Amino acid sequence: MFVGFDYGSANCSIGYMENDSVKMVPLTDNGNYIMSTLYAMDRELIAEAVYRDLPDDQKANYAKLRSSQLRRAKAVRNELDLDPNEQAVFIGEEAFNHYLDMPEEGFYVRSPKSFLGAKGLRADQIALFEDIVTLMMQRVKQQAEKKLEATITHAVIGRPVNFQAIGGEESNQQAEAILSVAAKRAGFQAVEFLFEPIAAGMDFEASLDREKSVLVVDVGGGTTDCSLIKMSPERLLETNRNNDCLGHSGQRIGGNDIDISLAMQGLMPEFGSESLLNNSRKIPQQPFWNAVAINDISAQREFAALSCKTLLADLMKDTDSPEKLSRLQYAQEHKLSYQIVKCAESAKIGLSDSNNHAVELNFIEQDLTVDLSLATFVQAIESPVSKIESLMKLAVEKAGCKPEIIYVTGGTARSPAIHDRIKQVYPNIEIIVGDHFGSVTAGLARWAHRVF
Known part of the structure; x- marks a missing residue:
């Protein structure tokens, strides 16, 4: 069976074609999406969970690659008093609920896709992300197959134009390699990749009755991608759309960054970010940024470090708002960064x-x-x-022509602030808002039906 797989920064979803229309697979009892989150009682247990669901022909090689992690997993199970087959790694809503129950324990990651193109990742970090993505893909694929009562063999997976603002094509290749390895280990026999804004545009293209130049603005959880694409009913049937894509731009900026900015400026003042020290200087801002920068590995590591705990203790002696700064101390001690940013997301x-x-x-x-x-x-x-806004202008500049329609999609696109800014930039161009979450998945499903 052929599917479109949106492995998103915020959510994962799967779609397929049936009678020339796209069908979304209900991946949970409550809907079509699984949160892109993972929680493990210990990070060493992730490789063990991956191994258990690997295709038989891949187990020997994987066991050789992850021999030390698999060995440590046995020791961890004994330390945590876990039964040999007791589930210890969770994804989606289950993962987030376990994190809420035990935020100071275990290993929790949200939006792992946001990290895949990060510069300077060591070999062991790349291996960890391979395992995280593999496990998530395994679980999503299993859930989809259960609902469909069919085996999924081929998938088109969406990817941003650029996984990172810096790093260029090297970052893109690293991220795509991680996704490719994970997809194979998850049991997909063949995988193709498609730019997410093009996928989103394909779904919209199905509604057109004549040729249009369309600027697709896909504001996702971890990235924003813009593509100016020539669309028409005739082009919808083609299998090579390279010449129709007139200009691309993309950057690792999206809903997560908006949540973080809102958490910093809207919530961190209640944690002491605007307080003064005894010398009348403003308190250092770095600990507050590190507290909410959940898409930055280095920032999270610094916030969790003993040096940060020591710094906060020293600042408590000098601040004019100790009752507020004590809240940041509490968040640092109990590892509550994700919960704080989740509150900002709910506010958004x-x-x-x-x-x-x-x-x-x-x-x-x-x-x-x-x-x-x-x-x-x-x-x-x-x-x-x-x-x-700059990404939109860059895509139009690269294309060398103005769009006739702007098609906005992605989970973050529902914000009126995004709409208003687009209207300010292009006041005389028609703006159409698509399915905030399902446009990319639908386009990926259409492309899978076409190329496979």
């Missing part, structure tokens, strides 16, 4: 339909609530939204 969603949103931070301090306004949100996200 709430502010899409309202001018105000109350953020409850009871997990930090009883009855702690922060009221955020739409105006605060717009101000907080100025930097990431400006970068999205």
Whole structure:
């Protein structure tokens, strides 16, 4: 069976073609999407979980590659008093719920796709990301096959134009290699990749009745991709669209960055980010940025380090707001960064339909609530939204022609702040908002049906 697989920064989904229309696979009891999150009681148990679901012909080679991790996994099971077959690694909503129950324990990662193109990854870090992505793909594939009552053999997987703002093609090759290895280990016999904005545009193209030049703006969880594409009903049937893609741009800037910016400017003041020291200087900002920068491995490592704990203890002696800074100490001690940013994400969603949103931070301090306004949100996200605007202009510049339609998609695209900025940049061009989550998956499904 052939499918389109959107391995997204925020969510994973699978679609397929049936009677010339796209069908989404219900991956959970509540919908078509699985959160791109993983929780392991110990990171050494991830390789063990991968090994158990590998195709038989790959197990021997994988066991050789991960011999030390598999050996340590046995010791970890004894230390944690886990039964040999007791589940110890979780994905999706299950992963997030385990993290909420035990944030200071275990190993939790959100949006692993955001890290795949990172520069300077060591061999052991690349191996870990291969295992994380493999396990997630295994579980998503298994769930889809269970629902479809069929074996999935071929997949078209979406990828951003650029996985990283820096690193260029080397970062793209590294990320695509990780995805390729993971897909093979997950049991896919053949895999093709397709730029996500092109996939999103393909779904929209099916609704056109004549040729149009369309700027597809895909604002996802971890990346924003823009492509100016010539579309028409006739082109929809072609298998090579290279000449129709007139200009691309992409960068690792998306919903996660908006959440982080909102957390920093909207929530961190209640953790002491605007307090002063005894010498009347503003408190150092780095610990606060590190606390919310959940898509930056180095920042998270620094925030969790003993040196950060020592720094915060020293700052407590000098700050004019010790009661606020103590909240950051609590977040650092109990590893609550993801929960804080998750609250910012909920506020972002709430502010899409309202001018105000109350953020409850009871997990930090009883009855702690922060009221955020739409105006605060717009101000907080100025930097990431400006970068999205620049990407749109770059794609148009590369294409050498202006779009007739702007098609906006991606989970973050529902924000009025994004719409308003696009209208400001292109006031006289029709803007169409697509399925916020399903456009890419639908396009990938169409392409899988075509190329396989």
